[in-house]
Amino acid sequence: MEIIGEKINGTRKRVARAIAERDAGFVCDLARRQAEAGAAWLDVNAGTHPQQEPGDLVWLVENVQAVTDTPLSLDSANPKALAAAIEVVDKTPLINSISGEPERLGNILPLVAEHGCCVIALAMAATKIPETSAARVAVVHKVMEATRASSVPDEHVYVDPLVLTIGTDTCSGLTFFETLRAVHAAYPEVHLTAGLSNISFGLPARSYINRAFLTLAVGAGLDSAILDPLDQDLRATLLAAELVLGRDDYCLAYTRAYRAGVFD
Amino acid sequence: MEIIGEKINGTRKRVARAIAERDAGFVCDLARRQAEAGAAWLDVNAGTHPQQEPGDLVWLVENVQAVTDTPLSLDSANPKALAAAIEVVDKTPLINSISGEPERLGNILPLVAEHGCCVIALAMAATKIPETSAARVAVVHKVMEATRASSVPDEHVYVDPLVLTIGTDTCSGLTFFETLRAVHAAYPEVHLTAGLSNISFGLPARSYINRAFLTLAVGAGLDSAILDPLDQDLRATLLAAELVLGRDDYCLAYTRAYRAGVFD
Numbered sequence: 001m002e003i004i005g006e007k008i009n010g011t012r013k014r015v016a017r018a019i020a021e022r023d024a025g026f027v028c029d030l031a032r033r034q035a036e037a038g039a040a041w042l043d044v045n046a047g048t049h050p051q052q053e054p055g056d057l058v059w060l061v062e063n064v065q066a067v068t069d070t071p072l073s074l075d076s077a078n079p080k081a082l083a084a085a086i087e088v089v090d091k092t093p094l095i096n097s098i099s100g101e102p103e104r105l106g107n108i109l110p111l112v113a114e115h116g117c118c119v120i121a122l123a124m125a126a127t128k129i130p131e132t133s134a135a136r137v138a139v140v141h142k143v144m145e146a147t148r149a150s151s152v153p154d155e156h157v158y159v160d161p162l163v164l165t166i167g168t169d170t171c172s173g174l175t176f177f178e179t180l181r182a183v184h185a186a187y188p189e190v191h192l193t194a195g196l197s198n199i200s201f202g203l204p205a206r207s208y209i210n211r212a213f214l215t216l217a218v219g220a221g222l223d224s225a226i227l228d229p230l231d232q233d234l235r236a237t238l239l240a241a242e243l244v245l246g247r248d249d250y251c252l253a254y255t256r257a258y259r260a261g262v263f264d
Numbered sequence: 265m266e267i268i269g270e271k272i273n274g275t276r277k278r279v280a281r282a283i284a285e286r287d288a289g290f291v292c293d294l295a296r297r298q299a300e301a302g303a304a305w306l307d308v309n310a311g312t313h314p315q316q317e318p319g320d321l322v323w324l325v326e327n328v329q330a331v332t333d334t335p336l337s338l339d340s341a342n343p344k345a346l347a348a349a350i351e352v353v354d355k356t357p358l359i360n361s362i363s364g365e366p367e368r369l370g371n372i373l374p375l376v377a378e379h380g381c382c383v384i385a386l387a388m389a390a391t392k393i394p395e396t397s398a399a400r401v402a403v404v405h406k407v408m409e410a411t412r413a414s415s416v417p418d419e420h421v422y423v424d425p426l427v428l429t430i431g432t433d434t435c436s437g438l439t440f441f442e443t444l445r446a447v448h449a450a451y452p453e454v455h456l457t458a459g460l461s462n463i464s465f466g467l468p469a470r471s472y473i474n475r476a477f478l479t480l481a482v483g484a485g486l487d488s489a490i491l492d493p494l495d496q497d498l499r500a501t502l503l504a505a506e507l508v509l510g511r512d513d514y515c516l517a518y519t520r521a522y523r524a525g526v527f528d
Contacts, residue, residue: 166507166515167515170510170513170514173507173508173509174509199508203518204518204522204527205504205522208501208503209507211475211479211504212479212501212505212507215480216479216480216505219480219483236469237476240469240473241476243430243476244430244473244477244480245480246430246438249434251431254467254469255467255468258468263468
């Protein structure tokens with residue numbers, strides 16, 4: 001299971017301030033702690049105006065790279081910001097994200113193909129997330145047609161089936177799991193990822209819902225997740241899910257994490 | 265999801281003492297609290313020597329029935345104790361349990377058939393739990409042949425695929441889920457149940473493992489479980505699993521439980 005560390009995100013107030021004030025210490029600390037907690041990728045999102053974004057994203061990349069070797073997930077819908085950041089990354093990045101929207105696909109996919117990047121593909125075409133699993137899978141087929149036409153190998157693609165809150169749609173979890181299974185069946189080499197916490201938006205006792213959703217998603221084939229690697233409860237939940245699903249030989253990862261205090 | 269409350273069990277020291285001393289208050293309190301916590305059945309197990317067991321089980325049944333209407337799960341491998349208890353129950357009970365062992369099947373199944381009881385069927389023939397899912401399913405086929413021959417309707421049967429600790433077999437969870445799915449596919453009317461906590465026997469941080477296992481088991485079709493209904497964490501886990509699996513319309517059960525303090 002690859003964790004994409006979500007904390008360096010300029011849409012969060014405290015991170016936005018650090019970017020505006022060029023507070024490298026704050027950003028480097030977030031990078032170091034997420035990397036130490038086992039993140040496979042560190043997401044960097046400047047979250048600023050299109051004109052500022054290329055400079056801000058490059059500043060984030062350079063500072064994060066100064067303290068960790070963990071590869072980066074460049075999180076932007078702005079081709080200029082992505083192009084500028086790709087020029088300064090040390091390791092081939094993950095691009096977050098393309099979708100079925102023709103403009104986004106046309107602007108970002110060439111960068112992905114040219115630089116041999118990995119890429120997150122959202123199962124939506126316009127600004128609205130399709131309600132049914134069939135409609136999301138249809139979008140994924142279109143996107144995969146495009147990535148294959150651009151010679152991006154399937155194993156470089158991370159499909160995000162997208163999660164809506166169960167507060168407004170009782171079947172939201174089922175739709176997600178169905179999409180996950182259908183994409184896995186059609187494209188067995190493709191990675192499956194998601195931002196998870198939307199599932200519980202607007203509901204009480206969210207941690208129980210997030211845990212159940214993460215556990216069932218891992219069971220349904222999720223092999224990557226965008227989350228806070230410093231959240232010990234989610235890490236513990238992941239370790240337990242993989243243990244119960246027979247993916248932890250001799251319980252080594254679980255017992256090691258126990259000794260390291262992850263379950264405290 | 266039907267919870268079979270496990271607390272009135274004479275193999276536990278404190279309960280054994282209550283039975284020996286005819287401490288009705290202790291037993292009634294356990295019964296009342298489990299019923300109030302939503303148990304669908306209350307398991308009663310005297311856990312005493314074969315000669316004493318009929319009298320002890322009848323004493324348990326009479327006392328539990330004095331304080332709650334919840335039907336009972338008569339937990340014994342002793343046909344005499346079961347026959348005596350069946351004579352005094354107010355509501356048709358669940359018999360816990362038969363297995364593929366010919367003697368047990370021959371002694372207990374006639375009681376089940378005669379009194380129209382529900383029955384738990386363990387997926388084992390002798391004293392050792394079969395290692396593979398195929399071997400467990402083979403036992404279930406034999407048992408189902410016998411229950412059908414005795415005209416016990418499939419929906420009265422609760423199959424327990426049996427859980428071994430993951431500490432000695434990495435695939436123990438997978439074997440359980442496979443058995444669950446295979447039994448459900450072959451006998452869609454049959455209920456699926458389990459005692460869950462064995463999965464984590466001998467491992468640290470057991471609550472995380474038990475939670476992950478319960479969540480994945482509910483996803484794989486478990487519709488009943490033998491557990492402690494007073495364990496708020498397990499109840500909360502169950503509620504979250506059912507919510508995420510689209511089985512809680514308008515999130516009513518979840519939000520009601522939240523207001524009742526289940527997640528505190």
